[in-house]
Amino acid sequence: MTTTLETVWHNRIFYLFVLPFAALTILFGVWPIVLSIAVSFTASATALRPNPTYIGFANYAAIFADPGFLASLARTFIYTAAAVVANVGFAFGMAVLIDSPLLRRGGLLLRLALFLPVVTPDIAGYVVWRWLYDRSFGAINALLDLVGLPAFAGLTTGLTATISLLIAELWHHAGFYMLIFHANLAIRDRALEEAAHVDGATTWQRWRYVILPQLKPAFIINTVYALIQFLKTFTVVVVMTKGGPNEATNFVTHYAYQLFDQGRYGEATAMASVLFAIVIGISLSIYRMGDKEAGR
Amino acid sequence: MRFLKGIAAAAGLLVASVLPSTAQTLTVWHDLGDNGLKWFDAMSAEFAKQHPGVTVKSLSFPTDQWFGRVISAVNTDSAPDLIFNNYERVIRIQDQTGKVSDLKPVLGKVSDKAFLTEDDLKVATYKDRQIIIPIQRVQMGFGVRKSWLDKVGEKFPETWEDAKRVAVKFREGDPDGNGKADTFGFALEAAKPRDLIHILDLFSFGTGLRHTLIDPEGKITIDEPRHAAVLEEFLKTYTSYKFVAPDTINHSFTEMYQVIEGGRGGMFRVGDWNVKKWDGEKVLNGDFLVGQWPKFAPDEKNAVVIGGMRGVAIPENAPNKALAQEFAQFMLTRAAQQTSLDNVGAAVRGDLDVAALSPRSQYFAKAEAPLIAYDFPESVHAFYPELEAAFHKKLLSGIANPPADWKPFIAETAKEMRELAAKLKSK
Secondary structure (H helix, E strand, C coil): CHHHHHHHHHCHHHHHHHHHHHHHHHHHHHHHHHHHHHHCCECHHHCCCCCCCECCCHHHHHHHCCHHHHHHHHHHHHHHHHHHHHHHHHHHHHHHHHHCHHHCCCHHHHHHHHHHHHHCCHHHHHHHHHHHHCCCCCHHHHHHHHCCCCCCCHHHCHHHHHHHHHHHHHHHHHHHHHHHHHHHHHCCCHHHHHHHHHCCCCHHHHHHHHHHHHCHHHHHHHHHHHHHHHHCCCHHHHHHCCCCCCCCCCCHHHHHHHHHHCCCHHHHHHHHHHHHHHHHHHHHHHHHHHHHHCCC | CHHHHHHHHHHHHHHHHHCCCCCEEEEEEECCHHHHHHHHHHHHHHHHHHCCCEEEEEEECCHHHHHHHHHHHHHCCCCCCEEEEEHHHHHHHHHHHCCECCCHHHHHCCCCCCCCCHHHHHHCEECCEECCEEEEEEEEEEEEEHHHHHHHCCCCCCEHHHHHHHHHHHHHCCCCCCCCCCCEEECCCCCCCCHHHHHHHHHHHHCCCCCCCECCCCCECCCCHHHHHHHHHHHHHHCCCCCCCHHHHHCCHHHHHHHHHCCCEEEEEEECCCHHHHCCCCCCCCCEEEECCCECCCCCCCCEEEEEEEEEECECCCCCHHHHHHHHHHCCCHHHHHHHHHHHCCCCCCCCCCCCCCHHHHHHHHCCCCEEECCCHHHHCCCHHHHHHHHHHHHHHHHHCCCCCHHHHHHHHHHHHHHHHHHHHHC
C-alpha cells in the first residue's frame, strides 16, 4: 500500500495531467454504461424513477425467450462477419495498391477518394445511398437499365438490402482501415524484403513470410475496430431500411431502439448490455490472441 | 430627501422581490410541429384574456421523441403541465408511468360539452380513467391528385374497381406529363409496426367494416368473407398490382409524404391536419380532391374515417396542476376550438366558423360526409398491441415473399392470430 502511494506520489505530475481526462472518461464513458446495465435489471415502467423496482434477471430471461431478439442476434453476427471480411479485405487491397510503385501519380487522388467518405457525415451519405438504390428513380438501376442489365432489387428484398447496407458501410468505413494498413506498410522494414529477394524468395513468398507478418498489428487493430463498428451497426439501418424489409436488416441495436421507442427500457438495455458483453469479449479475445503470438 | 428617495426605492425593490409574482407559465408538450406551435400561441393569447399574466408555452417534438421524453419526464417528476397527443399514445404513457390524471371531474365541471359524443368519451377513457379531454377528432379521407384525374379522364373513384382502374392509368398514362414512367397509383407505407395496419385500417373502415383484426368479444375477423376480400386486395396493392413504388416496403410516414408531395403517388391518405400544408403553393398547391374511401362491394357504405382522437392530458405530477386543469377546460370553448380549426384543421365542436377555410379543409370541418370511427381495440383488449405487432410481421412477410394465392395465406394468418390471441388472453 505504502509502495503504491509512494509510486503515485513519485509520478504525481503525470497523474495530475491525466486526472481531468480520466474524470471525463469515467463521467461520460464508464458511468452511462454502468447506468445502462443497472436499468437492465429494473422493471421498464419504473426504470426512470428515482427508486426503480429491481427485478433481477427477468429482462434477460425475457429477451432470450424472444425469437425476434435471437433472430436479430444471429443476423447481427452474420452481417458483422461479412462486413469485417469485406472492409478489412478491401482496405488491405487498396492500401497495397496505393503503396505500389505503379501508382505513384494517382496515389494521392485515390487516397483522398477513399478517405473522403470517412469524414462525410454518415446520415448524409446514407441518404444519398438510399436514393441511389431506389428502384423507381435511383441512379444504380438507371445505369443498369442503360447497359441492358436486369434491375437490382436494392432495399426491397432481404438479401439485396443486406448487401446494399454492406456496400454503403464499406464506402463509409473502408478508408479508415485503409489508412491504418497504409501507415503500417509505410513503416515496415524494407531491408527484410531485399534480403529475402537476394535469398531467392518469390514475390508470393516475400508477401507471405516477410510483409504480412509485419502487418499483423494493422490487421488486429482493424479487425477489432471493425468488429466493434459492425456489431453496433445502427445509423445505416435507421436511414435506409428501418430494419426491413421484413426484419431482414433488423440488427440488435435497431431492435433495442424499437423497444426503447415502446418504452420497454429494461429489455432494451438488457439487449444493449448483451451486445456490450459480446463486443468486449470478442475484442479482448483477439487482443489476447495477438499478445500470445507475440510472446507477451 | 435624496436619501429618503433612495431608501424608498430600495424598499420597493425588496417588496417586489418578496411578493409572489402573478405571472405564470403553463408548458405543453405535443408533436404537431409548426402548426401546433401557432395554435398554442393563439390559445395562449385567448386564455390570457381571462387569466392575465398566464402564458402557455408549447414545445413540439418528433412523435418518437415526444413519447420517450414524456415518459422520462413524468417518471422523474419533471413533467410538463399538459401533454397533447393521440389517445393511443397517452394510453401508452399511462401504461408506462401510471401517472396520467383521471380527468372525469375536470370535464364534469364543463357545462358546454354537448358536442362530445358517447364515442368521443369512450375513446378518451382507459381502464375507467378519463385520460384525455377530447380536443380534435382525427379524420382521414381519401385523396386524389386533381390534375392527374383530369389528365387521364377519370372522376374521383367511388369504388375499389374505380380506384384500380385509376391506379393503372396513373402508373401508365404519364399523368404529370413529364414524359417519364415515374408515377404510381398509390402512396402508402409499410415499414414500421403500425404503418401497414394503419393503412389497412383505412381501407377496412373506409368501406364500412367495423374491425380490422379483432372484434370487442375477442373474435379474429380477418378471414370473414368481406374482411378477407379487402385484405387480399390490400396485399395485392403492394405486390402483384404494382400500384405502389417498389421501395414502399421500407417506407414510413416520411417517405410516404415524400412520394405524395414529390408528385409520384396519385392516390393517398389525407388527414385533416395535412390539408393546410398541402394547400400551400410550394407543396400540392391545393391540387387534390378529398372524399370518402372507396367501397369494395356495391352494398357497402364508404366513409371518411375517424382514426382517433387527439386530446389533452395532465400528469399527476404537473407543476401547475390546478391551472392546467383550467386550461384543459378552456380548450373546449368556442374561442379555443376556433384556433384549433384555423391552425391544425381539426376540432370537436360543430359550431365553428369555416368560411375562411379551403374547400378541402371545409370538407373535414363541416363533417358532411359519412363518418365511421375506428373500433379502438387497444381500449378493449390490453394484449392488442402485441397481437397487432405479430399481425404486422405476418403481413410484411407476405408482402416480402408474395404467395401465388393469398387465400390460404389469409386463412393461415387468421389461425395464427387466433392462437396468439388465446395465448395472450390467458397470460
